[in-house]
Amino acid sequence: MKKIAILGSTGSIGTQTLDIVAHAPEQFQVTAISGGFNSELIIEQAQRFRPQLVSVATKELADRIAQHVPTGTRVIHGEEGLMAVATESGADILVTALVGSQGLKPTLAAIEAGKHIGLANKETLVSAGHIVTEAAKRKGVALLPVDSEHSAIFQCLNGEKPSQIERITLTASGGSFRDRTRAELKGVTVKEALNHPNWSMGAKITIDSATMVNKGLEVIEAHWLFGLDYDHIDVILHPESVIHSYVEFIDHSVIAQLGNPDMRIPISYALTYPDRIPTPTTRLDLAAIGKLNFREMDYERFPCLRMAFESGRQGGTTPTVYNAANEVAVARFLKGEITFLQIESIIEATLQKHEFYPNPPIELIHEQDQWARQVAAAMTF
Numbered sequence: 062m063k064k065i066a067i068l069g070s071t072g073s074i075g076t077q078t079l080d081i082v083a084h085a086p087e088q089f090q091v092t093a094i095s096g097g098f099n100s101e102l103i104i105e106q107a108q109r110f111r112p113q114l115v116s117v118a119t120k121e122l123a124d125r126i127a128q129h130v131p132t133g134t135r136v137i138h139g140e141e142g143l144m145a146v147a148t149e150s151g152a153d154i155l156v157t158a159l160v161g162s163q164g165l166k167p168t169l170a171a172i173e174a175g176k177h178i179g180l181a182n183k184e185t186l187v188s189a190g191h192i193v194t195e196a197a198k199r200k201g202v203a204l205l206p207v208d209s210e211h212s213a214i215f216q217c218l219n220g221e222k223p224s225q226i227e228r229i230t231l232t233a234s235g236g237s238f239r240d241r242t243r244a245e246l247k248g249v250t251v252k253e254a255l256n257h258p259n260w261s262m263g264a265k266i267t268i269d270s271a272t273m274v275n276k277g278l279e280v281i282e283a284h285w286l287f288g289l290d291y292d293h294i295d296v297i298l299h300p301e302s303v304i305h306s307y308v309e310f311i312d313h314s315v316i317a318q319l320g321n322p323d324m325r326i327p328i329s330y331a332l333t334y335p336d337r338i339p340t341p342t343t344r345l346d347l348a349a350i351g352k353l354n355f356r357e358m359d360y361e362r363f364p365c366l367r368m369a370f371e372s373g374r375q376g377g378t379t380p381t382v383y384n385a386a387n388e389v390a391v392a393r394f395l396k397g398e399i400t401f402l403q404i405e406s407i408i409e410a411t412l413q414k415h416e417f418y419p420n421p422p423i424e425l426i427h428e429q430d431q432w433a434r435q436v437a438a439a440m441t442f
Contacts, residue, residue, distance in 0.1 A: 062090050063332065066114075066150045066176075068143060068167060069158035070094035071102045073263045074181045074207060074324065078156050079106060081329045084341045089332065093150035095143055095159075098122065104129045114150050116142030140166070147171040154332065156207065157182040160265050161388050162381075162430055165189055169423075172196045179331040181207035183282045184388075188381040189426050190285035204286060205331040210279050211286055212327030213305035213318035218287070219335075221316075227309045229289060231279055232299035233358070234259045234322075236271035239300060243362060249401045251394065259302040259322045268391045272404055277369020281380050284373055291374050296366065298356040303345065321345050365405050368412065377419040378429040379412065385433035386411035393438070403442055411436045 065082065069075045075094070082089040095116035096103035107115050107130040115136045117123050123138040130136060137145055147155055147167035155171040156179040157164045164182035169189075171178060173196065180186070186193055186204075197204050206212050210231045218226070237256050238246060254271050255264060262270070269275035280294055305327075307317035320326050323342045330337065360367040365387075372383040390407040393399045399407070411433050418425055 063088060063154065064090050064092045064150075064152045065154055065156060065332065066093040066112075066146050066152035066171075067091070067156045067158060068095050068146055068164060068182075069097070069156075069160065070106055071096040071099040072158055072160065073266075074156070074158035074328065076102075077325050078158065078179075078328050078332070079110065081325055081332060081340065082110065085338055088338060092152045093146040095146045100126055107131065107134055112150070114142075114146055116146045143167045144170055147176070148174040152176060154179050154205070156328075156331070157185065158207075160263060162188055162384060165193075165426075169193065169196060172200055172202050175200055175202060177203045177205060179205050179207050179328070180211075181328075183208060183278045184384050186282045186285045187278050187384045188430065189423060190281070190380075191420065192423055192426075194285050203334075205334055206282075206286060207324075207328055207331045208279060208282070209302075209320075209322070209324060209327045210306040211283060212330055214283065214287060214308060216318045216330065217306070217308040217316040221308075221310070223288065225311050226287075226289065226293070227311050227313070228293040228295055229283060229287065229306065229308050230295040230297055231276060231283060231306045232302070232304055233273065233276045233296055234270065234302045235298050235300060235356075236273065236275075237267070238271050239298065243402075246402055247400070251397065254394075254401060258300075264395060265388075265391055268394060268404075269387070271401075272387075273363035273366040274369065274387050274391075274404075274408075276363075277366045277372075278384065280366075280369055281373040291370055296358045298358055299353065300356075301350065301353050303347075303350065303353055319345060319347075365408060368405075368408060372412065375417065377417055378421050378425065379415065379417060381421075381426050381429050382412055382415045382433040383408060385430045386437040389434050389437035399442065406442070407437050407440050410440060 091110040091112045093114035123136045127136040154177040158181040162184045165185045168185045302322040304317045329340045372379040386408045390404040
């Protein structure tokens with residue numbers, strides 16, 4: 062039986078991870094969960110899965126929840142709680158499903174504690190890929206991708222030699238506005254931006270999908286996961302989200318991974334690797350779909366993806382700044398402070414103000430992250 066801890070158990074990835082666990086109770090045991098502010102759901106999860114540790118955002122929430130969890134379950138809070146979930150629960154694998162850069166510190170702590178990582182928090186590798194991958198290699202810890210695109214590449218590379226990879230291509234749905242021109246993006250609402258045509262995801266990642274920042278973060282993450290330079294990473298628009306990504310080899314053969322757009326499939330594979338188990342998902346019916354469509358990526362239409370490639374190529378602190386500025390810009394858009402198109406304006410302006418540092422230590426990464434957030438938060442139009 063595999064023991065699992067989850068950072069972000071009440072979010073989209075966290076709840077779907079627990080759904081996989083619920084359908085295979087003989088395979089998994091949940092030892093620890095963190096759930097932020099969603100007290101009702103975290104109580105329900107604690108009562109159903111009976112973890113040793115439950116972490117929430119504040120002491121007030123912890124005190125309230127402690128009255129409703131099973132006997133023997135310890136309730137903790139704040140950053141200390143996240144660190145305890147990551148390191149103290151006896152888990153074999155930590156699923157990092159937190160949103161944003163808050164996942165970096167507990168993920169590094171889990172690696173140092175020898176936990177394998179089910180990586181759904183792409184910002185961890187975007188901000189500190191050189192540190193995280195070195196730590197994982199040093200500790201003999203696996204970084205198992207949960208994102209559907211990276212899981213697809215991971216599966217396509219099983220048994221293949223890295224030296225024989227020509228390129229990898231990440232597919233992109235195009236998000237809520239994939240069929241709109243830039244002129245048609247003026248004045249779009251938050252509600253429209255959150256209406257993703259294919260995937261059910263949290264608010265932040267859904268907005269990132271519409272701006273193509275999400276794909277940009279995935280490009281940088283793929284660089285670190287698979288050890289490829291950016292000239293060997295491509296992105297293609299694929300509206301159906303059936304081919305999740307593919308690999309071209311030096312003999313020009315191509316291996317792709319297909320499936321319905323259901324995150325429980327890559328989550329299950331990360332939890333069970335190198336094995337597979339049945340999942341509560343529907344079978345892919347290509348005959349019913351009929352045809353698959355593809356479009357070449359337009360980097361003028363999606364400038365946030367262009368900026369991601371540029372940030373990744375520069376490296377150092379630049380991806381950290383790209384990510385932090387985006388997190389603030391998305392939060393401001395969701396609050397109604399800025400327009401949709403001003404998200405990319407904030408990212409670009411923050412990058413232009415940024416002083417580049419190569420090969421930064423973790424302290425400098427945190428410093429630059431906070432600097433970028435302050436700049437992005439203060440920006441006016």
